[in-house]
Amino acid sequence: MHSAAAMNPPRILDGKALATTVLATCRAEAAALHAQGITPGLAVVLVGEDPASQVYVASKARTCAELGFYSRKIELPATTTQQELLDVVCTLNADPAIHGILVQSPPPKHIDEAAIIRAIDPRKDVDGFHPENVAKLVLEDPSGFVPCTPAGCIKLLDSAGLATAGAEAVIIGRSMIVGKPLALLLVSKHSNATVTIAHSRSRDLPAICRRADILIAAVGRPEIVKASWIKPGAVVIDVGINRLADATKKSGYRLTGDVAYDEVAPLCAAITPVPGGVGPMTIAMLMQNTLQAARQSEFKKIQKPNFFLDHA
Amino acid sequence: MHSAAAMNPPRILDGKALATTVLATCRAEAAALHAQGITPGLAVVLVGEDPASQVYVASKARTCAELGFYSRKIELPATTTQQELLDVVCTLNADPAIHGILVQSPPPKHIDEAAIIRAIDPRKDVDGFHPENVAKLVLEDPSGFVPCTPAGCIKLLDSAGLATAGAEAVIIGRSMIVGKPLALLLVSKHSNATVTIAHSRSRDLPAICRRADILIAAVGRPEIVKASWIKPGAVVIDVGINRLADATKKSGYRLTGDVAYDEVAPLCAAITPVPGGVGPMTIAMLMQNTLQAARQSEFKKIQKPNFFLDHA
Numbered sequence: 001m002h003s004a005a006a007m008n009p010p011r012i013l014d015g016k017a018l019a020t021t022v023l024a025t026c027r028a029e030a031a032a033l034h035a036q037g038i039t040p041g042l043a044v045v046l047v048g049e050d051p052a053s054q055v056y057v058a059s060k061a062r063t064c065a066e067l068g069f070y071s072r073k074i075e076l077p078a079t080t081t082q083q084e085l086l087d088v089v090c091t092l093n094a095d096p097a098i099h100g101i102l103v104q105s106p107p108p109k110h111i112d113e114a115a116i117i118r119a120i121d122p123r124k125d126v127d128g129f130h131p132e133n134v135a136k137l138v139l140e141d142p143s144g145f146v147p148c149t150p151a152g153c154i155k156l157l158d159s160a161g162l163a164t165a166g167a168e169a170v171i172i173g174r175s176m177i178v179g180k181p182l183a184l185l186l187v188s189k190h191s192n193a194t195v196t197i198a199h200s201r202s203r204d205l206p207a208i209c210r211r212a213d214i215l216i217a218a219v220g221r222p223e224i225v226k227a228s229w230i231k232p233g234a235v236v237i238d239v240g241i242n243r244l245a246d247a248t249k250k251s252g253y254r255l256t257g258d259v260a261y262d263e264v265a266p267l268c269a270a271i272t273p274v275p276g277g278v279g280p281m282t283i284a285m286l287m288q289n290t291l292q293a294a295r296q297s298e299f300k301k302i303q304k305p306n307f308f309l310d311h312a
Numbered sequence: 313m314h315s316a317a318a319m320n321p322p323r324i325l326d327g328k329a330l331a332t333t334v335l336a337t338c339r340a341e342a343a344a345l346h347a348q349g350i351t352p353g354l355a356v357v358l359v360g361e362d363p364a365s366q367v368y369v370a371s372k373a374r375t376c377a378e379l380g381f382y383s384r385k386i387e388l389p390a391t392t393t394q395q396e397l398l399d400v401v402c403t404l405n406a407d408p409a410i411h412g413i414l415v416q417s418p419p420p421k422h423i424d425e426a427a428i429i430r431a432i433d434p435r436k437d438v439d440g441f442h443p444e445n446v447a448k449l450v451l452e453d454p455s456g457f458v459p460c461t462p463a464g465c466i467k468l469l470d471s472a473g474l475a476t477a478g479a480e481a482v483i484i485g486r487s488m489i490v491g492k493p494l495a496l497l498l499v500s501k502h503s504n505a506t507v508t509i510a511h512s513r514s515r516d517l518p519a520i521c522r523r524a525d526i527l528i529a530a531v532g533r534p535e536i537v538k539a540s541w542i543k544p545g546a547v548v549i550d551v552g553i554n555r556l557a558d559a560t561k562k563s564g565y566r567l568t569g570d571v572a573y574d575e576v577a578p579l580c581a582a583i584t585p586v587p588g589g590v591g592p593m594t595i596a597m598l599m600q601n602t603l604q605a606a607r608q609s610e611f612k613k614i615q616k617p618n619f620f621l622d623h624a
Binding site: 114131132134135136138139165166167168174176180183184187192194195196197198199201202203208211 | 426443444446447448449450451477478479480486488492495496499504506507508509510511513514515520523
């Protein structure tokens with residue numbers, strides 16, 4: 001058994017720095033598309049006035065501006081009906097200036113979110129939540145859009161050169177947004193990990209987590225993962241972003257992940273901080289997906305005239 | 313450590329008996345549909361002359377006949393083109409007598425099987441391989457069709473009253489047909505298992521399998537799972553059907569699963585035999601899916617006239 005004190009300090013997986021690199025590449029690729037007369041365009045639809053959602057939406061618009069993407073923010077009142085929202089999505093589907101469409105989650109309770117997601121043209125579904133893209137993930141079809149947070153986790157592992165093949169990966173959480181897609185990515189031929197999906201109904205979660213060479217916490221419960229849950233030398237990816245009351249902060253709270261960072265980090269080979277880990281990667285992957293959507297639309301534009309010429 | 317000799321004999325999960333029960337229910341439900349003027353109809357398309365495929369197709373047609381289903385066998389030469397096969401699928405999609413369409417796998421090498429599957433109307437995709445149904449499985453939407461072999465495994469566990477919630481399930485194999493869908497089913501809110509997906513690239517497969525309360529072997533390698541891979545008291549589901557040379561048999565071979573049954577069975581609380589375990593369940597689930605397709609088409613028929621009346 002290793003003791004914490006005997007170990008080297010962990011490698012910090014700096015998501016902010018990696019996101020900056022990814023975004024620089026996006027900016028360069030957007031410039032190349034510009035030269036072909038294409039500006040990648042992202043539409044973000046916000047229904048209601050949730051303050052957290054407003055912050056996320058503003059941050060996406062700002063990032064678009066920095067990269068030279070076109071962005072359109074569509075703010076709708078909380079009273080918007082399902083049909084009105086469907087009409088907005090429909091208009092964006094038909095708009096050639098828009099390559100990516102994102103409806104900020106969560107919408108008000110009277111909205112059937114699944115039906116809204118289904119209405120988005122899958123070629124513009126840069127969140128990767130449309131059934132068409134969900135299926136492509138299962139079928140390992142690279143033409144689909146991978147959900148941004150799981151894609152960000154994989155990018156963090158790959159960029160750090162952390163080997164996943166044959167490794168034991170344990171994911172805590174089985175959501176459609178993170179847990180399940182991440183399990184599918186890690187078990188795919190790209191990553192080749194042995195993957196365990198654990199959740200609230202799992203027996204002896206600490207023992208399951210102690211098997212992990214790569215532990216991914218995506219439960220949304222502050223600092224649930226303790227030092228005793230960690231195999232020394234593990235890689236820990238913390239997807240959680242939780243507010244924890246903290247009287248020493250002006251805001252009255254601090255942001256914390258699902259991992260008790262201070263006690264866990266000394267045991268790890270590598271770990272993501274919160275904030276500054278998975279969070280910044282999510283938005284970087286969104287921009288990468290929007291670029292992919294713009295590129296694929298461009299491909300279509302090139303193909304179509306040839307098609308018509310062939311049949312002229 | 314338990315010794316094999318000290319344990320009770322394992323419970324044999326008799327797939328043949330359970331399939332007979334499931335099929336009896338299907339027959340009764342088909343009779344009820346008959347009374348409403350509906351005959352569940354299954355079309356099976358066979359391209360080429362693979363002898364094993366011919367046996368499977370004949371067996372499906374025979375089961376349909378026993379249940380009072382309408383069945384249509386479409387045998388096409390190995391030289392059939394992609395377009396010709398697409399045309400056949402398209403005709404079946406439009407045929408109101410056909411509720412389920414199945415293209416027997418594997419087709420000849422020049423056929424793009426994924427494109428054929430995509431062409432099937434998802435409401436008639438009783439194999440559950442269409443992207444629409446794959447996504448419904450991930451999203452836990454019960455209106456989709458679940459692939460027959462994984463559905464059969466779940467039915468075997470449920471019918472035997474074997475608890476899956478909180479249990480450690482290990483699946484060996486990550487195919488689109490068995491491993492991945494079964495993982496998604498076992499981790500869903502229906503089953504609530506902790507699920508590990510292991511495969512050819514997993515390190516120390518025996519140790520991973522020894523963690524399993526429920527072990528599912530779906531690798532297609534004869535008798536790879538040995539007694540030393542088993543936690544005493546485990547439930548073992550053997551999806552493999554392999555031919556092993558056997559000079560004592562007239563045919564020169566015997567059928568065997570992925571599990572070394574004779575040495576593994578004494579350690580288990582329950583185990584499926586091969587043949588007579590998962591195999592018969594697969595065809596029973598196909599019939600259940602066809603019935604579901606017929607029922608859902610009937611629902612539409614009832615709804616439509618009302619719709620027109622409302623708007624008359």
